[in-house]
Amino acid sequence: MGFDPPPDDDPFDDPFGDDPLEDPFADDPIGGGDGDSGNDLEEAFSQGSRSTLLAFVMVAVLVHAGLFSASLGVMLIGFRSQWIVGGALAVGGVLALSLAVVGYRRYKRRR
Structure with a gap:
């Protein structure tokens, strides 16, 4: 009974065990790994207008807050029967979504 060496297809072998600090996207032709992405983002912000960024x-923010509060309100009503809190959240969420639509249309009309 001799000791056999482990097979080459060891399931515990780390396939990414080379260099942990090496950029895995260094050879990506789409733009990864060039170290220039911060400059691209800065250039994009400098070309855009302040009103576009604020809009x-x-x-x-209004869409995220509206979706969160409307869905939370509906879940409170449906699962816990908390009509007052859930209803207030649902109505507030719908109002936030409505304000987001109004703000988007106002900005689009101005442009």
Whole structure:
């Protein structure tokens, strides 16, 4: 009875065990690994207008808050029968989504 060496297809062998600090996207032709992405982002922000950025942030925050509060309100009503809190959250979420639509249309009309 001799000791056999482990097979080459060891299931515990780390396939990514080379260099943990090596960029895995260094050879990506789409733009990864060049170390220039910070400059690209800075250039994109400098080319855009301040009103576009503010409108985007306003609409994004209102949509996220509206979806969260409306869905949470509906779940509170459906699962826990908390009509007052759930109803207030659902109505507030729908109002936030409505404000997001109004803000988007106002910005689009201005452009």
